[in-house]
Amino acid sequence: MPEIMTDILALEGLGWLIAGVFLAGAVRGFSGFGAALVYMPIAGQFLPPLWALITLVIMEVFGPIPNLPAAWRAADRAQVARIAVGGAVALPIGLAVLLAVQPEVFRYMVSALVLIMPILMLCGLRLAGPITPRLQYGTGVVSGLVGGIAGLPGPPVILLYMASSTAAAVMRANIMLYLVVVDLTLIVVISLTGRMEAVPLLLGLILALPNLLGNLAGAAMFRPERQRLYRMFGLGVMMVVGLTSLPIWD
Numbered sequence: 001m002p003e004i005m006t007d008i009l010a011l012e013g014l015g016w017l018i019a020g021v022f023l024a025g026a027v028r029g030f031s032g033f034g035a036a037l038v039y040m041p042i043a044g045q046f047l048p049p050l051w052a053l054i055t056l057v058i059m060e061v062f063g064p065i066p067n068l069p070a071a072w073r074a075a076d077r078a079q080v081a082r083i084a085v086g087g088a089v090a091l092p093i094g095l096a097v098l099l100a101v102q103p104e105v106f107r108y109m110v111s112a113l114v115l116i117m118p119i120l121m122l123c124g125l126r127l128a129g130p131i132t133p134r135l136q137y138g139t140g141v142v143s144g145l146v147g148g149i150a151g152l153p154g155p156p157v158i159l160l161y162m163a164s165s166t167a168a169a170v171m172r173a174n175i176m177l178y179l180v181v182v183d184l185t186l187i188v189v190i191s192l193t194g195r196m197e198a199v200p201l202l203l204g205l206i207l208a209l210p211n212l213l214g215n216l217a218g219a220a221m222f223r224p225e226r227q228r229l230y231r232m233f234g235l236g237v238m239m240v241v242g243l244t245s246l247p248i249w250d
Helices: 002-009 014-031 035-046 049-062 065-074 077-100 103-122 133-150 154-162 168-192 198-221 224-244
Strands: none
Touching: 002 198, 014 035, 014 198, 035 049, 035 103, 035 154, 035 224, 049 077, 049 103, 049 168, 049 198, 065 168, 065 198, 077 133, 077 168, 103 133, 103 154, 103 224, 133 154, 133 168, 154 168
């Protein structure tokens, strides 16, 4: 354990990781999503791809805990379950791709997804009909692939709900519950592959504290009537993080 702590304290960019985690938690606390979109581009600058993914899923299991009871009550749990089934099927495939790519390629993929996400959301995409079970399963499959490849399972699900007429409180709750399920699934899959390493595991537990504090701060700011303001702030944060984390600035 002392050796592992020494390795963690010696990590380049540890302060940036902690600050990024708090900001990511705050964005998720008031919007129900966005933590990975903020954290992964930052983590990709300082950690190997798999370590970035491990720290994300470990800290994200603990960070949203204070907000989960309210999310459980507000969510459409049947929808969450269908999306989660699709995600669980595709996650191992996406993870296999992640393990095969170079770190720089990983950073470009993450930054590209982070930049595309707010652009698509600002385009005002709208579903012509209801969110059918088939659409829920399909979105889960796409989410699982993206989650395994880049640690970003949220964008497909976020786009689905943003394009629908789902009420803000239900949308926030559904996304929050789904992301927790995905994090737990990723922990199981990574553990079964034998790649759950001690340093990123402990680092993820350490980062869970600023993530928890960020979630609490974000939840305290959440007001349904101010959803547009919070959404625009979250999108702005994502775009800034995505741009500044591109490898071309190294």
